[in-house]
Amino acid sequence: MVTERFWRAKLGADADVIGRVLSVNGNLATIVGVVSDRVAVALPSDVFLPLTPPPTSSERGLHRLGILARPAPGVSLKQLRAAMAHAPLSTQEGHSTRPQESGINVVPLRDYLVGANVGRTLRALSGAVLLVLLISCVNVSNLLLLRSAQREEELAMRVALGATRWRLFRQVLSESLLVGC
Numbered sequence: 001m002v003t004e005r006f007w008r009a010k011l012g013a014d015a016d017v018i019g020r021v022l023s024v025n026g027n028l029a030t031i032v033g034v035v036s037d038r039v040a041v042a043l044p045s046d047v048f049l050p051l052t053p054p055p056t057s058s059e060r061g062l063h064r065l066g067i068l069a070r071p072a073p074g075v076s077l078k079q080l081r082a083a084m085a086h087a088p089l090s091t092q093e094g095h096s097t098r099p100q101e102s103g104i105n106v107v108p109l110r111d112y113l114v115g116a117n118v119g120r121t122l123r124a125l126s127g128a129v130l131l132v133l134l135i136s137c138v139n140v141s142n143l144l145l146l147r148s149a150q151r152e153e154e155l156a157m158r159v160a161l162g163a164t165r166w167r168l169f170r171q172v173l174s175e176s177l178l179v180g181c
Helices: 004-010 077-086 109-114 118-150 152-160 165-180
Strands: 021-024 027-030
Touching: 118 152, 118 165, 152 165
Parallel strands: none
Antiparallel strands: 021 027
16 A cells, blocks of 8 residues: 555556556565555555565464554444454464454554543643643733832823823833733
8 A cells, every 4th residue: 555645746646556566675566555645644654565474474472463444434433343343363374363362452543643531631731721821921910010000100200291192002012012922
């Protein structure tokens, strides 16, 4: 399989790309599909080759395998898990095992990449950030009020010397913006 990005850049977005043979690292591979860019964002490569068996068929150790698949339209996660729980898997020596014995776990891609229960944590973190922002805004406004109370005599002197209200407003506003930034 190849990503849509690879299909457009290297294969010229050819509609008849399925079945074409590519040479990848000296091995020939047939293109069987194009992965959408929406999914390919999380993928580490542009070309995906079929799995090869272990060096000797007698090795039956622990092998981790991650498979990325998109369910058919209208199939829920619950239905997919139920189907995988009852589907036998064939292994290289002809043995058949159940998914429970193999350790198959169906997980949505978002939950795999980000974490299953991240929503509550993100809401709590956002609330804490909002609280800190609110506290800092209150502190800055208190500082500005205190500063304006201390400048009362200065502003009265400027009015006495002929400054207009608009001129004082612009000065106080520009100083407040500089302090706020």
